Amino acid sequence: MSKGAVRWLPISSSRKEEIAELAEVVAEEHCPVGRVEPSRIANTKKITISYGHYKDAYDGLLEHRAGRFHIYCNLDRLERPERPRARFTLAHELGHFFIEEHLVALRSGRSPGHGSLAEYESRNPVEQEADCFASNLLMPAARFLKAAKGKLRGLCSILELAGAFGTSVTCTAIRYASLEVSPCIVVKWSAGGYQWKWLSTGARMANYRKTIESPINVVPGSPSARALAGDTPPPTGVFQAATTASAWFPFVPQGDRRDIILIEQAMSLGRFGVLTFLYPQSGDFQPEAF
Numbered sequence: 565m566s567k568g569a570v571r572w573l574p575i576s577s578s579r580k581e582e583i584a585e586l587a588e589v590v591a592e593e594h595c596p597v598g599r600v601e602p603s604r605i606a607n608t609k610k611i612t613i614s615y616g617h618y619k620d621a622y623d624g625l626l627e628h629r630a631g632r633f634h635i636y637c638n639l640d641r642l643e644r645p646e647r648p649r650a651r652f653t654l655a656h657e658l659g660h661f662f663i664e665e666h667l668v669a670l671r672s673g674r675s676p677g678h679g680s681l682a683e684y685e686s687r688n689p690v691e692q693e694a695d696c697f698a699s700n701l702l703m704p705a706a707r708f709l710k711a712a713k714g715k716l717r718g719l720c721s722i723l724e725l726a727g728a729f730g731t732s733v734t735c736t737a738i739r740y741a742s743l744e745v746s747p748c749i750v751v752k753w754s755a756g757g758y759q760w761k762w763l764s765t766g767a768r769m770a771n772y773r774k775t776i777e778s779p780i781n782v783v784p785g786s787p788s789a790r791a792l793a794g795d796t797p798p799p800t801g802v803f804q805a806a807t808t809a810s811a812w813f814p815f816v817p818q819g820d821r822r823d824i825i826l827i828e829q830a831m832s833l834g835r836f837g838v839l840t841f842l843y844p845q846s847g848d849f850q851p852e853a854f
Contacts, residue, residue: 587700602654622679624653628670648732656682659697712745719802719829751840770849791830791838
């Protein structure tokens with residue numbers, strides 16, 4: 565895992581759409597109803613799987629040898645085969661198998677098996693493509709939007725969706741933002757500090773992009789500060805309070821018309837850090853103000 569913030573070289577929109585379409589075709593073919601099971605897909609494709617202990621070397625690894633494919637899963641980071649992170653890792657490695665360019669590189673030996681850090685922890689575009697595949701495989705857009713319809717905004721609903729799809733709160737929150745279930749911003753903190761953020765289209769179009777990127781700039785006593793400090797969470801597991809855009813966006817002066825009221829939620833991810841979720845109290849980032 566890289567230390568500090570992750571600076572991505574983004575995948576093009578057309579490439580994302582191509583990978584998303586591929587993943588959803590695979591999901592519909594192998595798991596047309598209910599929860600998508602990556603282990604079932606691997607078995608259908610005669611890809612063997614083993615679980616072992618490899619410290620922090622990687623989450624998963626797809627190896628091609630003698631015409632066969634095998635996935636190694638690291639229990640030191642994934643904990644148990646049925647855990648959401650393990651399911652995402654399997655789906656990520658299946659991305660390397662189903663994305664044609666990845667498969668050709670593996671079969672030719674140009675890209676030998678290498679350890680992957682799944683769930684949006686890698687800067688490598690190839691790994692980002694596999695993450696994109698995994699997200700769309702486990703949470704097909706139509707199924708996700710149908711499940712999210714009518715739910716309240718925020719992390720509590722995202723936790724419900726994570727349970728339904730067997731995915732982690734992190735990748736579920738990203739999917740929630742990517743599909744614009746409601747305008748929002750997701751910020752991920754690691755033990756080393758700020759790691760990355762993910763903007764919904766509404767936030768990006770309204771130009772609410774540059775957030776604070778250091779824990780020392782987080783407002784003391786705020787939900788994020790409490791989660792980062794390891795305070796005991798409420799029964800829901802989610803800290804929540806109202807805040808302002810000026811508390812999170814350095815370019816927004818206090819009292820400015822852009823200094824809208826936000827709802828700030830935060831929760832601990834254990835060894836994987838803290839997740840902050842921001843959304844406008846009004847339901848809109850008000851792009852017309854610009």
